[in-house]
Amino acid sequence: MLGRLTIDxxxxxxxxxxxxxxVTVLGALSVVGLITYFRAWRIVLFDWxxxxxxxxxxxxxxxxxxxxxxxxxIDAAMMRGQQAIAFRSDGYLPAEHxxxxxxxxxxxxxxxxxxxxxxxxxxxIMPQQIGARDVAFPFMNAVSLWxxxxxxxxxxxxxxxxKFSTAGWTGYPPYSGIEYNPGVxxxxxxxxxxxxxxxxxxxxINFLVTILKCRAPGMHLFRMPLFSWxxxxxxxxxxxxxxxxxxxxxxxxxxxxxxxxxxxNAMGGNMMHYINLFWLWGHPEVYILILPAFGVFSExxxxxxxxxxxxxxxxxxxxxxxxxxxxxxxxxHFFTMGPSADVNSFFGIMTTIxxxxxxxxxxxxxxxxxxxxIIFKPPMLFTIGFLVTFVIGGLSGVLLALPPVDYAMxxxxxxxxxxxxxxxxxxxxxxxxGYMFWxxxxxxxxxxxxxxxRSFWCWIIGFYxxxxxxxxxxxxxxxxxxxxYDIAAWQPHLIVAAxxxxxxxxxxxxxxxxxxxxxxxxxxxxxxxxxxxxxxTLEWATSSPPALYNFAILxxxxxxxAFWDMKHRGVAYQRPERYVDIALPKNTFxxxxxxxxxxxxxxxxxWYIWWLAAVAFAVILVAIIIxxxxxxxxxxxxxxxxxxxxxxxxxxxxxxxxxxxxSDPGFAGxxxxxxxx
Amino acid sequence: xTADTLGTVEMAALPTSxxxxxxxxxxxxxxxxxxxxxxxxxxxxxxxVMLGNTARGPTGQQLFSLEHAAAETAVLLLSSATFGFxxxxxxxxxxxxxxxxxxxxxxxxxxxxxxEYQEFSGMIAKGAGPDRSGFLSAFFALVGTHGLHVSAxxxxxxxxxxxxxxxxxxxPVASRVxxxxxxxxxxxIIWIGIFSVVYLPGLV
Amino acid sequence: MDASGLPVxxxxxxxxxxxxxxxxxTAIPFALVAAGTLPRISTLxxxxxxxxxxxxxxxxxxxxxxxxxxxxxxLAAMAFAGILIVxxxxxxxxxxxxxxxxxxx
Numbered sequence: 001m002l003g004r005l006t007i008d009x010x011x012x013x014x015x016x017x018x019x020x021x022x023v024t025v026l027g028a029l030s031v032v033g034l035i036t037y038f039r040a041w042r043i044v045l046f047d048w049x050x051x052x053x054x055x056x057x058x059x060x061x062x063x064x065x066x067x068x069x070x071x072x073x074i075d076a077a078m079m080r081g082q083q084a085i086a087f088r089s090d091g092y093l094p095a096e097h098x099x100x101x102x103x104x105x106x107x108x109x110x111x112x113x114x115x116x117x118x119x120x121x122x123x124x125i126m127p128q129q130i131g132a133r134d135v136a137f138p139f140m141n142a143v144s145l146w147x148x149x150x151x152x153x154x155x156x157x158x159x160x161x162x163k164f165s166t167a168g169w170t171g172y173p174p175y176s177g178i179e180y181n182p183g184v185x186x187x188x189x190x191x192x193x194x195x196x197x198x199x200x201x202x203x204x205i206n207f208l209v210t211i212l213k214c215r216a217p218g219m220h221l222f223r224m225p226l227f228s229w230x231x232x233x234x235x236x237x238x239x240x241x242x243x244x245x246x247x248x249x250x251x252x253x254x255x256x257x258x259x260x261x262x263x264x265n266a267m268g269g270n271m272m273h274y275i276n277l278f279w280l281w282g283h284p285e286v287y288i289l290i291l292p293a294f295g296v297f298s299e300x301x302x303x304x305x306x307x308x309x310x311x312x313x314x315x316x317x318x319x320x321x322x323x324x325x326x327x328x329x330x331x332x333h334f335f336t337m338g339p340s341a342d343v344n345s346f347f348g349i350m351t352t353i354x355x356x357x358x359x360x361x362x363x364x365x366x367x368x369x370x371x372x373x374i375i376f377k378p379p380m381l382f383t384i385g386f387l388v389t390f391v392i393g394g395l396s397g398v399l400l401a402l403p404p405v406d407y408a409m410x411x412x413x414x415x416x417x418x419x420x421x422x423x424x425x426x427x428x429x430x431x432x433x434g435y436m437f438w439x440x441x442x443x444x445x446x447x448x449x450x451x452x453x454r455s456f457w458c459w460i461i462g463f464y465x466x467x468x469x470x471x472x473x474x475x476x477x478x479x480x481x482x483x484x485y486d487i488a489a490w491q492p493h494l495i496v497a498a499x500x501x502x503x504x505x506x507x508x509x510x511x512x513x514x515x516x517x518x519x520x521x522x523x524x525x526x527x528x529x530x531x532x533x534x535x536x537t538l539e540w541a542t543s544s545p546p547a548l549y550n551f552a553i554l555x556x557x558x559x560x561x562a563f564w565d566m567k568h569r570g571v572a573y574q575r576p577e578r579y580v581d582i583a584l585p586k587n588t589f590x591x592x593x594x595x596x597x598x599x600x601x602x603x604x605x606x607w608y609i610w611w612l613a614a615v616a617f618a619v620i621l622v623a624i625i626i627x628x629x630x631x632x633x634x635x636x637x638x639x640x641x642x643x644x645x646x647x648x649x650x651x652x653x654x655x656x657x658x659x660x661x662x663s664d665p666g667f668a669g670x671x672x673x674x675x676x677x
Numbered sequence: 678x679t680a681d682t683l684g685t686v687e688m689a690a691l692p693t694s695x696x697x698x699x700x701x702x703x704x705x706x707x708x709x710x711x712x713x714x715x716x717x718x719x720x721x722x723x724x725x726v727m728l729g730n731t732a733r734g735p736t737g738q739q740l741f742s743l744e745h746a747a748a749e750t751a752v753l754l755l756s757s758a759t760f761g762f763x764x765x766x767x768x769x770x771x772x773x774x775x776x777x778x779x780x781x782x783x784x785x786x787x788x789x790x791x792x793e794y795q796e797f798s799g800m801i802a803k804g805a806g807p808d809r810s811g812f813l814s815a816f817f818a819l820v821g822t823h824g825l826h827v828s829a830x831x832x833x834x835x836x837x838x839x840x841x842x843x844x845x846x847x848x849p850v851a852s853r854v855x856x857x858x859x860x861x862x863x864x865x866i867i868w869i870g871i872f873s874v875v876y877l878p879g880l881v
Numbered sequence: 882m883d884a885s886g887l888p889v890x891x892x893x894x895x896x897x898x899x900x901x902x903x904x905x906x907t908a909i910p911f912a913l914v915a916a917g918t919l920p921r922i923s924t925l926x927x928x929x930x931x932x933x934x935x936x937x938x939x940x941x942x943x944x945x946x947x948x949x950x951x952x953x954x955x956l957a958a959m960a961f962a963g964i965l966i967v968x969x970x971x972x973x974x975x976x977x978x979x980x981x982x983x984x985x986x
Contacts, residue, residue, distance in 0.1 A: 136701045136705060137701075137702075137705060201712055204712075205705055205708045205709055205712070206705070208708060209701055209704055209705045209708065212704070212954055213697070213700070213701050213704060214701070236961070239708060239711065239712050240711070240712065240715055240961075240962070240965050242712070243712050243713070243715035243716040243719065244715065244719055244969070246716060247716055247719040247720060247723070251723070251814075251818060254807075254814075254818065255814075258807060258808060259808040260807045260808050260814035260817070260818075261730075261732070261808065261809075261810055261811040261813075261814045262723070262727075262811065262814050262815070262818070264811075266732070267732040267809075267810055267811060268727060268730030268731060268732040268734075268810040268811025268812055268814075269730070269811050269814075270726060270727060270730065270811060270977070272977065272980050272984075273723060273726055273727075273973075273977060276973055276976055276977060277719060277723075277973075280719070280969055280972075280973070327965055327968050327969065328968060328972075330972075331972075331976060338980050338983055338984040339976060339979050339980060339983070340979050340982075340983050342979070343975065343976055343979045621832075625836055628836070628853065629836070629839075629840055631844070631847070631849045696885070699885065699886035699887055700884050700885060700886045701886075702886055703882070703884075703885075703886030704886075704952070704954060704955065707882075707955050707958060708958055711958050711959065711961075711962040714962050714966065715962065715965065715966065715969070718966040718969060718970050719969065719970070719973070721970065722969070722970045722973040722974065725974060726973065726974070726977045726978075743911065743914060743915055746911075747907075747911050750907055750911075751907075754900065754903055754904065754907065755900070757899075757900075757939070757943055758896045758897070758899070758900040758943075761890075761893070761895070761896030761899075761943055762893055762896060764888040764890060765888075765890060765891060765892065765893050765896070767888040768888045768889055768890055768891040769891055848887065851887045851888055852886050852887055854888060855886055855887055855888050856886075858888070859882070859944065862939060862943045862944050865939060865943070866936055866939050866940075869932050869935050869936055869939070870932065870936075872907075873910065873928050873929065873931075873932035877910055877911070877914050877924075877928050878925055878928065880914050881914055881917075881921050881924050881925065881928075
């Protein structure tokens with residue numbers, strides 16, 4: 001009836017596990033409690049959960065990402081704490097628990113922090129940047145969100161019922177196979193990743209079709225903002241890389257459930273094939289993570305240098321080159337696992353080549369800043385911090401690209417330092433910059449800049465302290481994922497790293513304070529014009545927050561930096577002679593139902609509750625069939641209501657005394673309102 | 678009003694106009710098929726990698742039947758043609774024609790699945806199931822995944838027959854039938870790969 | 882496949898031609914394998930060639946893909962998928978057979 005689920009699955013075997021479970025349960029209960037306290041169930045369910053609006057979906061993605069950032073950070077802090085004290089000692093974490101923690105840390109940060117973060121920013125901003133009213137497939141967009149949430153839910157519930165995987169975020173067999181890991185941990189990991197992966201593949205398709213088919217008139221591809229270009233290439237990567245993950249994890253799941261021999265030790269299994277398939281996905285994945293961040297940096301650096309982006313064409317070509325090359329380097333993740341010199345050389349050379357287009361981009365950004373009038377708002381701080389710090393990570397990557405060097409460095413903390421050195425200053429700083437840059441657009445008021453700056457300084461100082469010692473430790477020979485060690489020379493570095501983690505914690509606290517303070521003070525920080533930074537691209541033409549339909553009349557684009565061009569031609573805020581009816585997607589609970597059923601399906605398969613898995617699968621099937629038979633999925637917003645919304649917005653803009661950025665000492669341009677005709 | 682001001686270009690470019698919607702859906706579905714092609718390509722690669730991993734168990738030579746593969750091929754190929762006839766009937770606005778040819782296609786699809794079920798259960802009964810060896814795991818994964826796709830396609834055909842019966846030959850229904858056609862023909866193309874990589878070389 | 886996303890082909894001819902060609906292109910390799918007269922490599926080559934041609938037949942006569950009727954984006958997507966399949970499958974075979982030689986796995 002309940003498969004292999006028994007009361008033993010509850011985490012009463014260890015205080016720490018029970019603590020983690022308690023925090024998770026309390027977290028869930030407090031969310032439910034808060035919503036109840038504010039009597040917000042109607043809004044939450046009927047305005048948000050059932051929404052197909054890309055802007056709301058984007059916000060929900062970012063909310064998921066920020067929650068999972070904290071969850072994944074707790075894992076990191078626990079590891080740093082353990083390693084700082086575990087010299088000739090067992091520390092405070094038993095080995096099996098430590099193994100679960102490093103596994104969940106990687107899984108959460110990649111799949112449930114970074115992917116939702118980028119999906120959220122893309123969702124909210126990209127359609128506005130290309131002058132569209134929504135993504136191409138709003139229903140599928142919502143399903144992607146809820147599938148990602150289902151995967152996150154599986155990771156979270158593994159803290160309460162059962163255990164998580166101890167096989168790392170990469171899940172290599174045969175250790176992750178049924179023979180060596182018969183428990184539920186690897187299954188939780190597999191189904192969380194598989195379900196979220198389907199969501200990501202669908203998002204890739206959605207974003208690609210949106211960009212290719214839904215651009216405003218005149219928005220030729222080479223007039224698109226750089227962020228949208230990076231989204232285009234990222235979505236191609238998502239579409240073509242995630243199938244490899246589906247195959248790798250799917251076959252591993254089949255091995256575990258049906259006793260097949262894809263990756264077993266005997267009977268004709270080939271464990272290296274898993275590694276080959278996994279990294280066929282894994283390498284493009286890291287470019288999926290970083291390219292949208294590069295896009296954010298392009299927008300931020302141009303806006304806050306008050307200067308047109310330098311080298312637009314080279315940035316586009318570099319992005320395309322990175323996209324294509326990302327499918328030619330995957331073996332560098334397993335140089336040391338047996339390939340011959342010929343194979344290693346080819347992939348090593350391709351890996352060094354892929355560094356070049358990123359270098360081109362760094363120079364383009366620097367040259368944008370050169371002779372610009374820099375405004376040091378927090379997004380720009382994160383960008384400058386990225387430029388300085390990411391390059392170090394890139395250089396360590398070029399080192400690792402050489403197979404002989406990698407033989408010494410593979411699986412040491414040098415590698416851990418390298419990928420955090422590219423992911424944190426690259427991916428995370430980019431998304432934090434994007435979060436702070438586009439927050440006013442999404443919510444209509446600005447984030448507190450003092451706390452934003454404090455958060456930046458904590459993050460960057462904390463990052464250097466936490467990860468530079470890991471380079472040194474790697475060179476000293478320390479392997480990754482060590483639960484305890486007996487080399488005295490390592491401990492000082494690990495203590496410094498723990499201090500760094502603590503300072504990063506302060507950075508996260510600053511982010512939280514920033515949000516609370518900004519919400520509290522929002523009346524004084526309203527963005528009345530929709531263009532708080534004197535922006536260059538079309539998303540700044542809409543109101544903040546945008547109307548449901550984004551643009552009452554689709555803009556007619558004539559140049560790159562379309563909005564800047566419109567402002568300078570004096571046509572940015574013209575009242576149209578007449579308005580049109582606008583079709584908008586109707587809300588529906590079917591998308592969240594699919595996500596919920598996917599969660600139940602995953603949970604049921606993990607615990608071998610086959611009847612429940614069948615029921616959940618049937619629910620998904622029926623939901624899709626019902627939706628596919630629905631011919632009335634849109635509602636028409638009459639022109640007269642559109643007019644009322646737009647007129648209200650124009651009135652509000654006239655009441656705005658000046659563009660906030662005009663008061664910044666570094667401001668060099670003309671105020672928005674001077675450009676209004 | 679000059680052409681470069683807001684307000685003049687709105688009517689022709691309404692993104693949710695029906696024509697645009699169907700174009701977008703067809704293109705989006707094509708892109709999904711490209712991602713599915715990658716999945717199958719990697720399953721083919723897995724099969725080739727594990728071709729020799731028979732773990733002293735049965736090989737393709739011992740298990741595959743040329744006649745059986747030929748029958749499966751004939752049935753599936755025919756079903757592609759009959760789906761084409763259903764499409765033609767749709768374009769000619771013939772409701773009975775659409776229902777008739779979709780039904781024939783579904784029956785042929787079920788025939789294919791039946792043949793495949795016979796083949797699989799025969800192999801399992803001989804102790805050559807997917808858990809016998811890496812080679813057999815790869816065989817069942819590749820051919821089985823194709824079979825699962827065919828099953829999904831048959832369910833979709835039945836749903837479409839239902840929609841044609843209840844809604845008639847409307848444009849939304851046409852759009853869905855067209856996408857189903859892309860799916861069905863795609864599966865026959867994958868089958869060409871399967872008999873050319875799995876069955877025929879296995880029996881050479 | 883044209884840009885409209887709707888069934889537009891009103892004639893059965895392409896499907897009948899496609900069926901006929903596909904039948905022939907299937908019968909040839911099956912017959913060769915059944916007869917077993919040619920050497921192994923030649924048979925495999927013929928299987929490969931007839932398969933590739935038959936795929937093209939399907940694309941042309943069942944999916945109505947053509948350089949002029951099909952939108953550029955669809956052709957580009959197919960070409961890109963094709964390139965990636967070559968990289969991924971080719972790379973996999975190279976790597977895995979290299980490992981097989983070197984590591985006996």
